Amino acid sequence: MVGGLFGQGKAPKRRKRRVMEAKPRPLGEAVARGMPGLAQLGWRGRTVLGLAGASVLVVGVLALAGRLDDVKADIGARLSRLARGEGFIVDSVTVSGRSVVKAGDVLAALDIERGDDILSLDLGAARERLQSLSWVQSASIERRLPDSIHVTLVERRPMALWQTDGKMHLVDQNGIAIEGEGAQLALYAKLPLIVGDDAPRYAAELIDLLAREPTIGKRVEAAIRVSKRRWNLKLDNGVEVRLPEEGMAEAFERLARLERTDRLLSRDITVVDLRQSDRLIVRLSDGAVQQMAVPPAKNT
Template sequence: MTQGKGSRRVRRTLARRAGPLVLAIALVSGAWATGHLATAWRTVLDTAVATSITAGFEVRHVLVSGRLKTDRQTLVEALGIGIGEAMFAIDLEAARARVTSLAWVRDASIRRRMPDTVVIELVERRPLAIWQHQGELFVVDSVGEVIGGAEPEDHPGLFLVVGPGAPAAAADLLALLSLTPELAPRVLAAVRVGQRRWKLHLDGGIDIHLPEEEMQEAWLVLARMDRSNGLLSRDVMTIDLRLPDRLVVRLTDEARERLDHEMTEGEDT
């Protein structure tokens, strides 16, 4: 007897929940006959969404990971998903498109975790360098793209690159400099020449001309020479590494005058 009453209660509950959907299906059937199918289908969708909320499938939590630079309120507005919204009504692709358009966001994934949670995973841009271009400074990321809204003064430790094409080649240059930790801190800036090669400005006023090809080999040769005879500690103005079989060194004006004087004295004696 008790089991029979319980079964009847379950059937009544299911009937109450299914009622709106049954009504919606009936509307569609009628609309098919009368030619108003689009309106009826919209009614079915609205009914299904409302029923899903009643069943507990509504947004109650939004979990975000990977957010470091992106402003919280800006992210909320771009997401466009509100607490209490039906889980099945969320357009995930549209939300993702809005989120990935934010300045600091490189990529994002947005998914539902039933019954009531939206999970957002951000991949933010990583500031790599400061780019000087046409008298202005910009923060660029690891793939050479400008990070809109990022202020250079907020990133004082970033490496300075100059000239057209410099941002796209900056990651490779910094990887090269990292191979010589004893020399890397001495490089103050790098100028991209003809979008093909680099000219490095070192402390002490020394300029290093790197070749277009075999750049790593040339830089490591310079590092070995500096370790062996302290080349970069001498009165040097320019070191040209562009020739594959030789290294061309230009002395400072003072060093040249001193050398000329020493040679003249040698001739007199």
């Protein structure tokens, strides 16, 4: 979706242009044919670029004379005045790829206003500011002469909710934390919850594993990083699954097989320990232990 960022309003007044009858210039036409972009600019664009070329020559001469610093500002001002006079000023800013990022944040990062000289804008710096926004993964900016700026955004896609220091954040597939407000967090409330200082770094591998076995994966309410080495999974029925540091995928697949064949997770247990590759350790619930401790009734 492409949308304009400037509000509705009157466009800035532009100076009336004089219509000049251009004389044939074979060399200029040949250059234009060799540079399609230049031909599209018309005589106004070639006038500006012509002055720019002359300015480069002047700068080179004055640099040899040690006067470069004295003329930089003057040349820049002349180019800016000429660009404005020929209509090379910002009249619209459009953006595509924006879904979550606020339009106001994009405009603030661009630092571009209607009426700015479009040729003197530092698009590289504006792009860096855009990419510093939490929700922006990448951005590109282009001038669409004579008077438009177009921004293309790629937003981050949240993969999980991350709980740390008592706060909630969103995390993308690269483990990058995304700042989110209450309303934004609520939109992603069904994402897996991960806990631990280094959890975002290893979350993508775990979530991919859970997706392979959705029967169990969809029951995981939280994944807790333990000692920065491995994961514990908290299921919707309160059962804790302890995964190993090495061979996590194999252990999870073993759990999935046991669930399919024996309905293991539906039994009266609180912990399933998969850290040993050659054995399965389960912890019974208190109720199950008490029931086992009651001696069978004697027949009378």
